[in-house]
Amino acid sequence: MVASYAHPEVLVSADWVEQHLNDPSVRIVESDEDVLLYDMGHIPGAVKIDWQGDLQDQLIRDYIDAEKFAAICSRSGIANDTTVVFYGDKSNWWACYAFWAFKLFGHEDCRIMNGGRKLWLDQKRPTSTEVPHYRPTAYKAQGSYEEEIRVFRDEVLAHSKAGKPLLDVRSPKEFTGEKLHMEDYPQEGALRGGHIPGAKSVPWGLAVNDDGTFKSAKELYKLYEGEVGLKPTDDVIAYCRIGERSSLTWFVLTYLLGYPKVRNYDGSWSEWGNLVRAPIAKGA
Amino acid sequence: MSALDALVSELSDADRQERIELLIDLARNLPPLPERLAAHKDATHRVEECQSPVYLFVELEGDRVALFADAPIEAPTVRGFVSLLVEGLSGATVEEVLQVRDDLIERLGLPEILGMLRVRGLTGVLRRVKAEVTRAAIARAATPPAANGQGAASSHP
Missing domain, CATH: 3.40.250.10 (Rhodanese-like domain)
Structure with missing residues (x-):
C-alpha cells in the first residue's frame, strides 16, 4: 500500500x-x-x-x-x-x-x-x-x-451478473430503496427504489473532507481497499443517480488511486430504476 | 399590476444575462428573517423539496399574506427564487397566492437559464408556499380572534 x-x-x-x-x-x-x-x-x-x-x-x-x-x-x-x-x-x-x-x-x-x-x-x-x-x-x-470510462446498461447488467465490483455511491437511503432520490433533492423520476444487485454502498462523500478537499491517499486506500475490498486490477463500475456523484468516485479511483479500469455508468439510477425487468436489490 | 406580475414581466422581458443578474440581485436582497422567526429554523419550516436548507414562514396579517424565508447564499438560484416569491407575494391575499399559476417558473423564463433539471426543486417551493398559506388560512378560520384583538394567525409554533 x-x-x-x-x-x-x-x-x-x-x-x-x-x-x-x-x-x-x-x-x-x-x-x-x-x-x-x-x-x-x-x-x-x-x-x-x-x-x-x-x-x-x-x-x-x-x-x-x-x-x-x-x-x-x-x-x-x-x-x-x-x-x-x-x-x-x-x-x-x-x-x-x-x-x-x-x-x-x-x-x-x-x-x-x-x-x-x-x-x-x-x-x-x-x-x-x-x-x-x-x-x-x-x-x-x-x-x-x-470506451474506457463510460458504460451502458447492458454491460452493467452483465457486470452485475458476473459479480464484478459495482459501487453505488448514492446516500445509504437511496441504496436501500427507502428513498428514490438524494435526501432533500427533488425526485427525478425513478419508478423503483433500491440498487443494482451486487453493488456495494460506498457514498461518494467518504472520499472528501469537510473543506471539500480529497482525503489523503492513505485514507482513500484504507476506504476503498481496506473496507470495500477493491483491488487495483479490478474492473470497477460506479453509478449514482445521473452520473454526477459517481464521476467524483471515478476520478478518485482513476487518478488518486491509479486504478486502470474504472467506468462511470451515467445512466445510473435514473435509468436503471425505470428499466423494465432490470433486476433490483433492496435493503442494506 | 401585482408585485408578482411586475417581477414576471421584468424577468421575462430580460435577455439571458440580464435574467441571471436579476436573479442574483434578488438572491442578494432577500431580507433576513425577523429575529422571532430565526429561532424557528427547524424541520417544520424546512422546504424539503429543496436540496439546500430553505426555510419558509407564512403569516396572515388581516387578510394579507406575510412571507418570510431564508436560504443560503451559496445556493443563489433557490435563494433568488424564494426572494422573488417573498417580494412578489408579501401583501397579497390568500386567494391571490392560491391563484398563482403553476407555470410561474416557465413564465419567468427560468428554464432557459437554469435547465429543466434545476427548476424542478423550485416548483416544490411554490407548492409549499401555497400549502402553507392554505394551512394558515384554515388555522385562522378555526381559531377565534386572539384576545389582544390582533387576530393574526401563524403557521409557526
Whole structure:
C-alpha cells in the first residue's frame, strides 16, 4: 500500500491556480450545480462550462457531439494542448463531471483544483465578476476515451451478473430503496427504489473532507481497499443517480488511486430504476 | 399590476444575462428573517423539496399574506427564487397566492437559464408556499380572534 496519490499532478492546489492565473497554457473552468454562482464572482479569468446547458445534448439523453464540444473549447480559449483546470461547488462534483466529459472527448490535460469553489472563497482568494473573452482556438476533438470510462446498461447488467465490483455511491437511503432520490433533492423520476444487485454502498462523500478537499491517499486506500475490498486490477463500475456523484468516485479511483479500469455508468439510477425487468436489490 | 406580475414581466422581458443578474440581485436582497422567526429554523419550516436548507414562514396579517424565508447564499438560484416569491407575494391575499399559476417558473423564463433539471426543486417551493398559506388560512378560520384583538394567525409554533 503506497501512501501517495497515483497521479498527483492531476490534482492542483488553489496556490497553484493562483500562480497560473495569467498562464496562457492554462484555462480555469468553473462547473457548478448552481448555475448562478459563476456570475456572482469566480476565479479571475475562469470560464463557465455548464454540465447541463453546455455538455449535455438538449434533445437526446446523451452528451453533445465532438463538433459541439470543439466549439465550446474554441470559444473558451481552450486549445488541444491547454491545461484545463476544473473547479466548482459541492466538493467538486460537477467539476469532476465536466472533467469526465472532457475525457469522453479525449482532452489530454485535465486537472481538478482541490477544495473547489468553497475553499477558494473561504481562503479569501481573488474573485471577479468579469466574464473573460479569449481568442477562439482551432480545437479539434481528438478521439475519445468513451470506451474506457463510460458504460451502458447492458454491460452493467452483465457486470452485475458476473459479480464484478459495482459501487453505488448514492446516500445509504437511496441504496436501500427507502428513498428514490438524494435526501432533500427533488425526485427525478425513478419508478423503483433500491440498487443494482451486487453493488456495494460506498457514498461518494467518504472520499472528501469537510473543506471539500480529497482525503489523503492513505485514507482513500484504507476506504476503498481496506473496507470495500477493491483491488487495483479490478474492473470497477460506479453509478449514482445521473452520473454526477459517481464521476467524483471515478476520478478518485482513476487518478488518486491509479486504478486502470474504472467506468462511470451515467445512466445510473435514473435509468436503471425505470428499466423494465432490470433486476433490483433492496435493503442494506 | 401585482408585485408578482411586475417581477414576471421584468424577468421575462430580460435577455439571458440580464435574467441571471436579476436573479442574483434578488438572491442578494432577500431580507433576513425577523429575529422571532430565526429561532424557528427547524424541520417544520424546512422546504424539503429543496436540496439546500430553505426555510419558509407564512403569516396572515388581516387578510394579507406575510412571507418570510431564508436560504443560503451559496445556493443563489433557490435563494433568488424564494426572494422573488417573498417580494412578489408579501401583501397579497390568500386567494391571490392560491391563484398563482403553476407555470410561474416557465413564465419567468427560468428554464432557459437554469435547465429543466434545476427548476424542478423550485416548483416544490411554490407548492409549499401555497400549502402553507392554505394551512394558515384554515388555522385562522378555526381559531377565534386572539384576545389582544390582533387576530393574526401563524403557521409557526
